[in-house]
Amino acid sequence: MIRDIGDGFEVPDDLWNDETRRPLWAELPAGKAAPAVALAPAADDTKPAAAFVVPADWENLPVGERRALASKISGQDVKRAADADKIIDAYAASLKPEVFGDAPAPQTVVEAQKAIGGVEPDWVAPSTPKPVSD
Template sequence: MVKVIATTKGYFAHTIREMGEAFAIPDEIWEDVKRRPSWVVLAGAAAAVEAVEVKPAAELIVIPADWEDMSAADRRALASKISGAEVKRAPDADKIIEAYVEANKPAPFDDAPEPQTVAQAQKAAGGVEPDWIAPGEPKPVAD
């Protein structure tokens, strides 16, 4: 999956995407230029995002919250540890670290319950009946 950001409002995967919204596109769609949405850009630094893989929790590298305040040499060392290759420039290191942090963020609402219909919610709340149904047996109206 390739993480992208919408540059304008667009439609992808049965969803309307707002400008600035980040989402993922399957690799096979991203690699096919004809199928790739023209209104998206890679999230973060283009080269760094493609190089960074999402790692399992056991392999995660701990990134300090104030990594931007670290010295250039420390940031280059951290980026080298993330990418597995030597990083010589601090701006490149910053892009790699940003992409790594973004790629390893937990998805929002991962543990959210399944959506309910109104009827399911009413049943769970005790089966509230609408106020227009009279209690008891229905009685025919005589004219």
């Protein structure tokens, strides 16, 4: 089915709730509640990993809530809203999967030609005709 740009569509709940299969390009329409995304920091040997719940629309949170969330993530008291936004943004970006992270290394034209057995000429050199026998 072909849709016009900006047309709405439904993503099944089982697909949306599975973080590995959720379409990264999909956005919620205005007025619908944004799902909460549970983000967990990398575990180190000294303390267990704690899960932080960061709403998908965290930019719309009040300043006090953003500072509190940034304080939880960093483990330090965050005073300025701009610093809190940087901490939350960096934390959320660090946990997103890398786009095309598993893509193979690019090939050069020469490598591709070697892989298919060489370059086939687009013409045949003239030679004496060979008689055809049946």
